Every structure is written in structure tokens, then in C-alpha cells.
Amino acid sequence: xxxxxxxxxxWLSALAARHGFAAQWxxxxxxGACHGxxxxxxxxxxxxxxxxxTVADPPWFEELGRCGRRLxxxxxxxxxxxxLATGKGSRADAPRHYDTLFTYAARIxxxxxxxxxxxxxxxxxxxVVATAGWDTTGASWPGPGPTSGSPSTRTSRHAPAGSATxxxxxxxxxxxxxxxxxxxxxxxxxxxxxxLPLAPPPK
Numbered sequence: 519x520x521x522x523x524x525x526x527x528x529w530l531s532a533l534a535a536r537h538g539f540a541a542q543w544x545x546x547x548x549x550g551a552c553h554g555x556x557x558x559x560x561x562x563x564x565x566x567x568x569x570x571x572t573v574a575d576p577p578w579f580e581e582l583g584r585c586g587r588r589l590x591x592x593x594x595x596x597x598x599x600x601x602l603a604t605g606k607g608s609r610a611d612a613p614r615h616y617d618t619l620f621t622y623a624a625r626i627x628x629x630x631x632x633x634x635x636x637x638x639x640x641x642x643x644x645x646v647v648a649t650a651g652w653d654t655t656g657a658s659w660p661g662p663g664p665t666s667g668s669p670s671t672r673t674s675r676h677a678p679a680g681s682a683t684x685x686x687x688x689x690x691x692x693x694x695x696x697x698x699x700x701x702x703x704x705x706x707x708x709x710x711x712x713x714l715p716l717a718p719p720p721k
Contacts, residue, residue, distance in 0.1 A: 523547050530554070546579055557581075576612035583615065590616035592640060595623030595633055602636035613638070 527545060531554070534543045544560040545553040552560055564570070564584040574593030582588065590613055592598045598621075601609035613619065621640030625631040 521548050523553070527553050546577075550579075570616075572616065576609055576616075578612035578615050587618075588616040589618045589620065591643060592619060592621040592623070593645065595621050595626065595640075599623075599626070599634045599636040599638075602638065603634050 523545065530543060530545060531540070534540050534554075541555055542559075542563075543554045544556070547553065555563075561581060561584060564581060567585045569587035569589055570582055570585045571589045571591070573591045576590055576592075576598070592613070594609075597607075598609045598613060601607035602613060604610070619638050619640040620643040622643065622645060623631070623633050623640070624642035624644075626633050626635055626640060
């Protein structure tokens with residue numbers, strides 16, 4: 519990680535423009551500055567949001583509390599539960615701010631599962647790999663595909679997209695349906711907390 523997010527901002531700005539939400543993204547850096555749309559736009563979005571959905575990495579800043587309904591998808595079970603149970607680590611506090619927890623650890627709470635619940639009952643869910651946009655013609659990275667820092671991503675980042683890599687993607691509608699929210703949503707505000715690709719920004 520770095521205190522200078524210049525490359526990340528350049529990459530995210532180009533990505534947002536390419537997908538039609540150029541003025542609707544926010545990036546909060548380590549100094550608390552809100553890049554992209556800026557704090558007023560983000561605050562307004564949070565005030566009007568049906569819910570906040572945080573996926574995999576649990577960031578927390580006080581402004582997220584402006585939305586009364588918060589859901590966290592725990593993409594790293596065991597690490598999260600141990601942090602909650604011991605009060606140590608970057609995951610020790612943030613999940614406590616979310617009233618609903620989803621987890622990949624579908625067996626938490628069962629007799630044969632060694633992962634502690636840490637006092638939180640998570641709804642089991644699964645990561646979804648969205649392959650429809652992957653280029654499988656042999657084009658090399660960059661392309662639609664991994665944005666996570668998993669070992670498979672690091673070791674295969676020059677392989678043809680979709681052949682040996684994985685991506686973190688989720689069906690937002692599935693999560694919304696399970697929690698009975700977002701049925702009439704026409705706009706989603708997405709906050710991303712992921713390691714960005716080690717590639718030049720898209721043209």
C-alpha cells in the first residue's frame with residue numbers, strides 16, 4: 519500500500535469513464551481526502567442509499583454511518599472471525615458496524631467447523647465468477663479479469679484472461695433479493711476496496 523494513490527486514481531477514473539459512471543465514484547485515501555466525486559456527492563449518495571454493501575475487505579469511515587442499512591460480505595472467513603474474537607488486526611472493528619453479515623464460510627456454527635463464529639451469525643453465500651466479459655481469444659493482460667491479490671492472480675497475471683486467473687465478482691441482485699432490499703433500485707453506488715491491477719491505466 520502507498521500514501522500516494524496517483525496510479526490508482528488514474529486507473530479508476532479511466533475505468534469509470536469507460537463504463538459510464540465518470541462522475542459517480544469516490545476514493546478515500548489514507549489522509550481522508552475524497553477523490554473523484556468528492557465528499558458532498560458521496561454524502562448525498564449515502565443519505566439516499568437503501569443500503570451499503572461492502573465486499574471482501576471491510577473498510578470503515580464514519581460517513582458510511584449515514585446509511586442505516588449496512589451489509590458486509592466476508593470474503594476472508596477465519597481471518598475476520600479471529601480478529602473479531604481477539605480484538606486485534608484491521609478486521610477487528612469494521613465488521614461491527616454492519617448489521618448484516620454474509621460469509622463464504624458456509625459451515626460456521628457446525629460441530630465439525632473449527633472457524634469460530636465470534637458472536638456473529640453470517641448468512642452463507644458464494645463468490646460468483648463472471649466470465650461473460652473475459653477475452654478468451656489469447657489476448658494477454660490487461661483485460662477483464664482479476665482485481666484481487668490472490669496467489670493465483672499474482673502468478674498468472676500474464677496468462678490469457680480467463681484461462682488461469684480468477685476474479686472477485688458478486689451478483690448484487692442476489693444479495694439484494696436475500697435481504698429484501700433494492701427491488702426498485704435504478705442506481706447503485708459501488709465502493710471498491712481491492713488491490714488494483716499492476717498494469718498501465720486503460721487508454
